[in-house]
Amino acid sequence: MSDPKTDSEAVTALRALMERHTDNLYLFVYGIVRNREVAEEIVSEVFCRVWNRRQRMKEVRNAPAFLFVVARNLSVSYLRRAQRMRFARIDRLEEFSLELADAADEAPEGREKALADALSRLPAKCKMAFLLAKVDGLKYREIARIMHVAESTVKNHVAYAIRRLQELLG
Template identity: 35%
Template sequence: MNRADISEWQHRINQNDDEQAFACLFRHFYDRLIHFCVQYVHVTEAAEEIVSDVFVKLWNRRSELDKVNNLQVYLFVAVKNHSLNYLEQYSHLRIVPLHESGMANLRNSVDLERDLEWKEMRFKMDQIVESLPEQCRRIFKLIKEDGFKYKEVAQILNISPRTVETQLFRAMRRLNDGLSRLHKGRNILPPLLILLALSYFV
């Protein structure tokens, strides 16, 4: 799905109160926004409520959508702000983070040993990403998982593009260092470790 489709939905919602276009927009962004929101509130049910509320408000303000230049960034910023408001409102509650490894099932029917090695590597990558500092982890996932550009991430998180670049570099260096230690002494070249890190979440 490209930006032209999003712009078309935005126009139809704004000009024609098009419920079908709104449904398309909702389905396209819902899962990504939930995943992004959980990084803040750590509770799936709360994330679902927040994202749903953002879409309800978007529909109620559909007459103003022609003023939004980048609807994708707009939605992520709205979810981030609602998440921060939620945390402020319920800061007295103890929130237990949910563990979602998201480990891919990488299979190699020819070489079982290498298959297990790939799984171990992917599991280690998930661990490293989850251990990153909060802002660094959010930036990494927005770029590598959600496909945002540096400037868009900077807009969403209200930080400078330079900070985005620096934090992403730190994340990639942490991944490469962690994988290098994991496979020290094994028959895997460092460039392959870098390639795996760069392709993570793609």
């Protein structure tokens, strides 16, 4: 069992860390994830991890640097998970788009095949940017962050995809 005096000291130390660093950690994390709720959750998780590892925190020489490294790692992990989930959603939305095309077309097999064929002919990054913009409704800035490219590159990908789909679908 833990010593109540030691736990009390640990609580006091954690509170001091939180009071000193929460705002700066939040701004740092928000700059990475660009989502207020997610940034708050990540900052909370940083301090939960500090608490759970409080016995080993005595070995940490630079607590602020440690907090920011943990925050950065959690933020990057969040972005990776979000990107994987978004890719899965793109596949589902593409299938949904094909189903809508079926319902709206008199010859659904032909239209579905034409749309699937046209989408498959797009370069991978063009296809991803197009689907995120036009099917998911994301802003170019958000897509640029997900794809790790400039916003102008996303704009070019989407424009190219639209031109190419118009050519292919007539």
